[in-house]
Structures are given as C-alpha cells and as structure tokens.
Amino acid sequence: MKENDINFNFDNSYLKLSDLFYTIQYPSKVTKPKLVMFNDSLAKEIGLNSEALKSYSGVEILAGNSIYEGSTPISQAYAGHQFGHFTMLGDGRAILLGEHIINDKRLDIQLKGAGRTPYSRGGDGKAALGPMLREYIISEAMYGLKIPTTRSLAVVETGESIIREKIEPGAVLTRIASSHIRVGTFQYAARFTSYKDLKALADYTLERHYKEGLEKENPYLYLLKEVIKKQASLVSKWIQVGFIHGVMNTDNVTISGETIDYGPCAFMDTYNPNTVFSSIDYQGRYAYANQRYIIAWNLARFAETLIPLLSDSEKEAINLAQKEISKFDEIYKGNYILGMRKKLGLFTNIEEDENLINDLLNLMNKYEADYTNTFRNLTLGKKDDIIMFETEEFKKWNNRWKERLSKENKSEEEIVKLMKSMNPSIIPRNHRVEEAIEAAVKNNDYTVINNLLNALSDPFDYIEDKEEYTKLPKPTNIPYRTFCGT
Ligand code: AMP
Numbered sequence: 001m002k003e004n005d006i007n008f009n010f011d012n013s014y015l016k017l018s019d020l021f022y023t024i025q026y027p028s029k030v031t032k033p034k035l036v037m038f039n040d041s042l043a044k045e046i047g048l049n050s051e052a053l054k055s056y057s058g059v060e061i062l063a064g065n066s067i068y069e070g071s072t073p074i075s076q077a078y079a080g081h082q083f084g085h086f087t088m089l090g091d092g093r094a095i096l097l098g099e100h101i102i103n104d105k106r107l108d109i110q111l112k113g114a115g116r117t118p119y120s121r122g123g124d125g126k127a128a129l130g131p132m133l134r135e136y137i138i139s140e141a142m143y144g145l146k147i148p149t150t151r152s153l154a155v156v157e158t159g160e161s162i163i164r165e166k167i168e169p170g171a172v173l174t175r176i177a178s179s180h181i182r183v184g185t186f187q188y189a190a191r192f193t194s195y196k197d198l199k200a201l202a203d204y205t206l207e208r209h210y211k212e213g214l215e216k217e218n219p220y221l222y223l224l225k226e227v228i229k230k231q232a233s234l235v236s237k238w239i240q241v242g243f244i245h246g247v248m249n250t251d252n253v254t255i256s257g258e259t260i261d262y263g264p265c266a267f268m269d270t271y272n273p274n275t276v277f278s279s280i281d282y283q284g285r286y287a288y289a290n291q292r293y294i295i296a297w298n299l300a301r302f303a304e305t306l307i308p309l310l311s312d313s314e315k316e317a318i319n320l321a322q323k324e325i326s327k328f329d330e331i332y333k334g335n336y337i338l339g340m341r342k343k344l345g346l347f348t349n350i351e352e353d354e355n356l357i358n359d360l361l362n363l364m365n366k367y368e369a370d371y372t373n374t375f376r377n378l379t380l381g382k383k384d385d386i387i388m389f390e391t392e393e394f395k396k397w398n399n400r401w402k403e404r405l406s407k408e409n410k411s412e413e414e415i416v417k418l419m420k421s422m423n424p425s426i427i428p429r430n431h432r433v434e435e436a437i438e439a440a441v442k443n444n445d446y447t448v449i450n451n452l453l454n455a456l457s458d459p460f461d462y463i464e465d466k467e468e469y470t471k472l473p474k475p476t477n478i479p480y481r482t483f484c485g486t
C-alpha cells in the first residue's frame with residue numbers, strides 16, 4: 001500500500017549485509033488496533049505527517065497490519081551475554097520496518113510486540129500494554145533529560161489479550177533508533193558468521209555511525225575507541241540522574257551509544273548505590289553503582305569480537321584491544337566527575353572536588369536522602385523535606401562547598417544556571433509512572449500519562465506548576481520491583 005501523505009522515506013541498507021544477519025518477517029496482523037499514544041513532536045521532528053499517521057491507514061501501519069511502500073520488514077539476528085551467559089537471541093518480538101531517511105539522518109523504525117519471528121524461542125512475540133507505555137514514558141523522559149536514547153513514536157493497542165502472569169491487553173510500540181546494532185550483533189557475527197561478514201558488519205557500522213573512521217589507519221580500532229567513549233559518556237549520564245537500566249545484557253548495549261530496551265529500568269528515589277529494582281536481578285549484578293563496571297565488561301566483550309579485524313597478528317590485536325579497554329575507567333571517571341562538578345555549580349577543576357562529591361554522596365547514603373531532591377534543593381538554596389540538611393555533618397560539608405564555590409569567580413546567577421541545567425527538577429518517579437500506567441491500562445484514562453509526559457518534556461525548567469512531580473511517594477516497607485518488559 002502507498003500512503004504518500006505519511007511521508008515515510010524508507011531505505012533498507014541493512015539488507016545489504018549477508019542474510020545471516022536478519023530474516024524477512026512480516027508483522028502479525030491484529031484484530032482491533034487502537035492508537036493510544038502518539039508523539040506529535042517526534043513525528044514532526046522526523047518529517048512525518050502526524051494527522052496521516054493517526055488516521056485509519058496510518059494506524060494500520062503502526063499496528064503492523066499494513067506495510068508502507070519501500071519497507072521490507074525484517075527481524076534482526078543477534079546474540080548476547082544475559083546475566084553473564086552467552087545465548088543466541090535476535091528480535092523475538094520486534095520487526096524493523098526500515099530506515100526512514102530525513103535530512104541525511106537514517107532512523108530505524110521498529111515495531112515492538114509485532115508477533116513471532118524465527119528468533120522468538122519460547123515467546124509469543126507479543127507485548128503487553130503496560131510495559132510498552134512504560135518504555136514510552138521512560139524513553140521520552142530520558143530524551144527530556146538530554147540523555148541519548150531510542151525514542152517512542154506511538155503505542156497501538158491491538159485488541160488482543162496477552163497471557164502473562166495474568167491476562168493483559170496487547171500492544172505494539174513504534175520505536176525509533178539511530179540503529180539497532182548492538183554489542184550482541186557483533187557477538188553474533190564473531191561467533192556465527194565468517195570473517196567477511198564480521199568485517200561487513202563493522203564497515204556498515206562505521207559508515208552509519210562513525211563515518212570519519214573509514215579514513216583512519218585502523219578503522220576498527222577507531223570504532224572500538226568511539227564506542228568506548230560513547231558508552232562511558234552514556235552510563236555516566238545515567239549515574240548522574242539516578243537511572244538504573246536494570247538489564248545491561250550485551251544485547252541491550254547499542255553501538256550508537258543510545259540507551260535501549262526499557263524493561264525493568266527505574267529511577268532511584270533515596271540515594272543508595274546498591275539499589276536494584278529488577279525482580280530477576282537476584283545478585284545485584286546491575287545495581288546502580290555497578291553499572292560502570294558492567295558496561296566495561298560489556299565493552300570488553302565488544303572488543304573481543306573485533307580481534308580478527310584489529311590486526312593480522314592476533315597477539316597484536318589482543319594488545320590493542322586490551323589497551324583501549326584499560327582506558328575505560330579513566331574516560332568514565334572524567335565524564336562522571338565533570339558532570340558531578342557541574343551538578344554542584346563548579347565550572348573549574350580542582351583535585352579536591354572528587355572528595356567534595358564523594359562526601360556529599362556518603363552523607364546522602366547515611367541519611368537516606370532523596371537523590372534528585374537533594375540536588376534540586378542545593379540548586380534552589382532550599383532545605384525542604386530532607387533530614388540530612390539539618391545535621392552538623394551536612395552543615396560542615398555545606399561550608400566547604402560554599403568556600404569552594406567562592407573560588408569560582410562566577411556570579412550566583414551563573415552558578416544557579418549551571419546547576420539548573422544539570423539537576424533535573426523532576427524525574428519519572430516510580431509511583432508516578434505506575435499511577436500513569438494504571439490509569440491507562442485499568443481505566444483507559446490517558447490524561448495522567450500525558451500530563452506526566454508533558455512535565456517530563458522539560459525536566460530542567462523548574463516551573464512551580466510542576467512541583468507536585470517533585471514529591472516523594474508515601475513511605476512504604478514494600479520495596480519497589482520492576483519486571484522485564486514482556
Ligand atoms: P530483553 O530482555 O527485552 O532484552 O529481551 C531478550 C530477548 O528475548 C530478545 O531476543 C527478545 O526479542 C526476546 N523476547 C522478549 N520478550 C519476548 C516475547 N514475548 N516473545 C518472543 N521473544 C521475546
């Protein structure tokens with residue numbers, strides 16, 4: 001079918017890779033598609049016609065019931081280490097419609113929950129409405145927080161019932177990503193394809209994400225370096241806003257450096273480095289403070305896949321890979337300290353800043369302070385609702401901080417401006433996310449979710465109208481638990 005007025009401009013460059021990397025796969029048809037979420041500003045940004053997409057024929061495409069001209073739907077093959085164990089995976093419930101080209105940008109348009117594929121293993125290929133709304137909210141919140149992320153264009157209810165722990169309404173999410181190439185895609189190539197195919201994947205990835213690397217003496221070394229930099233920057237940003245991804249398996253690590261796969265992720269309220277929300281993360285492998293170590297481990301898996309490409313000599317290749325991986329900690333720390341300094345209004349770099357940052361975090365941990373609201377209060381010069389602020393230990397720390405700020409030679413206005421740009425006033429707090437999803441799924445009331453998304457669209461604006469979103473949940477003894485997005 002052709003719906004010119006939607007303005008999709010599909011290309012399918014991934015099909016040029018060996019067909020070991022994908023299977024042509026049409027989405028399953030659904031009985032009663034109903035559009036429940038639509039991202040007008042994203043549609044506009046990527047040159048799509050919202051009205052046409054929201055019309056009957058547009059929703060048919062977003063539901064997977066009809067295929068737009070120029071799209072060759074595929075599901076992608078990949079592998080991955082899940083909680084440390086290597087497994088063959090692949091898109092078990094996602095179908096890539098194609099790459100939408102807009103202003104020299106190439107964006108994957110993918111339907112998540114669009115039916116079984118050859119990679120579905122025991123799964124039904126479907127997605128439940130609640131988790132798709134959750135991905136929509138958190139991914140758009142990340143975008144608002146200026147953190148690289150895949151984005152959400154739409155959610156369509158399918159009219160089907162999905163069997164999970166209980167019966168749930170089914171849904172399809174339209175995900176937009178600069179690509180879906182993962183560390184796991186390289187692991188798949190290294191393990192299950194030929195040298196030629198691995199090289200083709202690496203060349204494709206360079207062309208798509210790190211084009212300048214093609215001119216370098218060793219393009220694959222360049223690729224490794226850039227991915228390390230991107231992920232170090234990404235994970236340091238997560239840490240700075242209290243985000244816990246929850247399932248940092250290698251198949252959930254993109255080569256582009258975008259956050260992907262919003263399953264059991266959540267934002268931490270009370271600061272505690274050991275925070276884990278995921279119901280299946282028994283050992284805290286993906287706990288808040290472990291994320292920097294886990295990403296380094298995942299990047300080491302990526303480096304391993306590149307060994308055949310890095311040099312003709314395996315020994316030399318291993319040396320090169322190890323050298324780059326060993327730089328990760330320093331790169332990560334550079335990003336992290338820079339960000340944390342800015343959170344405290346510090347423009348310049350003094351060695352003792354690291355202690356200042358760590359001492360504050362230790363106090364927050366000790367007094368169970370809310371992570372976001374601590375920085376929000378420091379930004380606004382307030383002392384609301386946080387016991388830590390009344391302690392002598394904090395007062396001492398505060399004096400040190402004020403003294404440090406006085407060395408900056410910046411006006412208070414400049415300092416507050418910097419802090420406001422780094423410390424979000426609001427985050428998608430768990431109780432708010434749950435409330436929004438519940439209203440939508442149980443009562444078909446989408447006002448709560450849309451209000452929340454509106455608040456999250458600019459979390460740095462410190463508008464008084466949004467104060468309600470800074471409030472904490474009622475105290476409870478039941479720990480917050482999240483589940484993989486199935
Ligand atoms: P995730 O935990 O979302 O990264 O998914 C891990 C793997 O399980 C991927 O290969 C998914 O495509 C697959 N998967 C997750 N849910 C389903 C499902 N309902 N049906 C088929 N495959 C699934």
Ligand code: MG
Nearest residue numbers: 251252260261
């Ligand atoms: Mg995944």
